[in-house]
Amino acid sequence: MKLLRLLQWLLGTLLGLGLIATTVAVIITPLIFGLLWAPPRPNVEVEQPLPTAQTATSPASTSPAPVKHGRVTYAEGLRVRDRPDREAEALGSIDFEEVVTILERSGDGEWVKVRTQNDLEGWVLAFGIQEQ
Known part of the structure; x- marks a missing residue:
């Protein structure tokens, strides 16, 4: 028992x-x-559209476009590519909080062409750049 x-x-x-x-x-x-x-990719909308490639190089423009700067807001940084395409060759990267010069925006608005302080020039995804 x-x-x-x-x-x-x-x-x-x-x-x-x-x-x-x-x-x-x-x-x-x-x-x-x-x-x-990793958290999902943020969906950031730009309040003021950046100039497109067509308007930035317009011959009718008599005064030079003002220089625009932006700051990398994506915590993991951004890849710089040779053309505005996710499959394009990566030229380098930009760190979080780095300030860049904004040169132009792709026609679809998804990409921004930038120049870094180290003179690296290429395309990055626009959601990761906040215009200053």
């Missing part, structure tokens, strides 16, 4: 601990894995 009660106690304890461990794992696992992936 004592052996039966001991087995019942042991089985109940193990099942109880297993249930507690499973509940804790179900609650904590999404929290842990949620921290492993």
Whole structure:
């Protein structure tokens, strides 16, 4: 009789601990894995459109366009590419908070051509640049 009660106690304890461990794992696992992936890409809208390639080089313009600067706001920095395309060759990168000169904007508005302080010139995704 004592052996039966001991087995019942042991089985109940193990099942109880297993249930507690499973509940804790179900609650904590999404929290842990949620921290492993990068956050979704921010969708930033530009309040004032930057000049496009066509307007920046317009021959009818008599006065030079004002120099515009921007700051990298994307925490991971931005890749500088040789043309406005995600498959284009990467020329280098720009760090977070780095100030760049804005040269022009692609026709679709998704890309901005910039020049860094180290004279690296190329295209970056516009969502990562905040005009100053």
